[in-house]
Amino acid sequence: MTGAAIAAKLEAKVEALFPLAADQLPSDAEATVLALLDALEAGTVRAAERGADGVWRAVPWVKRGILLGFRAGRMVQMSPKGSPFQFFDKHTYPTRPLTLEDGVRIVPGGSTVRRGAYLAPGVVCMPPMYVNVGSWVGAGTMIDSHALVGSCAQIGARVHLSAAAQIGGVLEPVNASPVVIEDDVIVGGNCGVYEGTVVRAKAVLAAGVVLTRGTPVFDLVNEKVYRGSADAPLEIPTGAVVVPGARAVKGGFAAEQGLSLQTPVIVKFRDEKTDLATALEAWLR
DSSP: OOHHHHHHHHHHHHHHHTTSOGGGOOTTHHHHHHHHHHHHHHTSSOSEEEOTTSOEEEOHHHHHHHHHHHHHOOEEEOSOTTOSSOOEEETTSOBOOOOGGGOOEEOSSSOEEBTTOEEOTTOEEOSSOEEOTTOEEOTTOEEOTTOEEOTTOEEOTTOEEOTTOEEOOOOSSTTSOOOEEOTTOEEOTTOEEOSSEEEOTTOEEOTTOEEOTTOOEEETTTTEEEOOOSSSOEEEOTTEEEEEEEEEOOSHHHHHTTOEEEEEEEEEEOOHHHHHHHGGGGGGO
16 A cells, blocks of 8 residues: 555545544554554654645644644653653553664663654654654754654754753644744754744754744844744744844833843854854764
């Protein structure tokens, strides 16, 4: 059966089961959830996809299937009895089992990948980090210490998520804009990229940049402002180098006190000097 056929079959089952309450679910509901999680881990289905027009869109039925998994699950103790680390969660969402054949490097130290997440061969996980259900992480990406890849986030190939970077997740509403980091992006330490944001390929986010749908981003090179809206995400252009900035608050008390608001600023677009400054991380792979 082709990937498209598997997806169509799963979609039909999920859409039939999702309206049902937990006590109305048939006995095969769990099998549908597990099949969806298997497909997510294999990369044959995704929680968000890029269309031919370049626009990223959520795949609502996949998100419904993930939510169905919580409804179909029961609370269990996931850690061995007597362990100093106690975990209690829905039995449908344990940690994802990985083997050497998966080609994913997980350095010792307390990292967790949840069931239903796709990690391509060559992904490097530095401890401690966390990858949540429904997320997709491309080949050669490094997830550094204390970094989070949230539910259904889409991370491209050869991305570096630096220490303490937070990539937000979006499960509800099911049609909400996904959080997307495209190929070859550098995300600096302590950055936050949240719901309704798409960072296009080869962009660089300097340490401390925070992006949300409601964040205005000022482009000093092209003299324009990028904003998200109710119908469209905030998009960081290809190759943009974004740093934390500030803008004055005008009028009244704020002006008297010299107050300003945090705002990201595009100061340049990626060039040879930028690539040289970020090339050293290749030695860590």
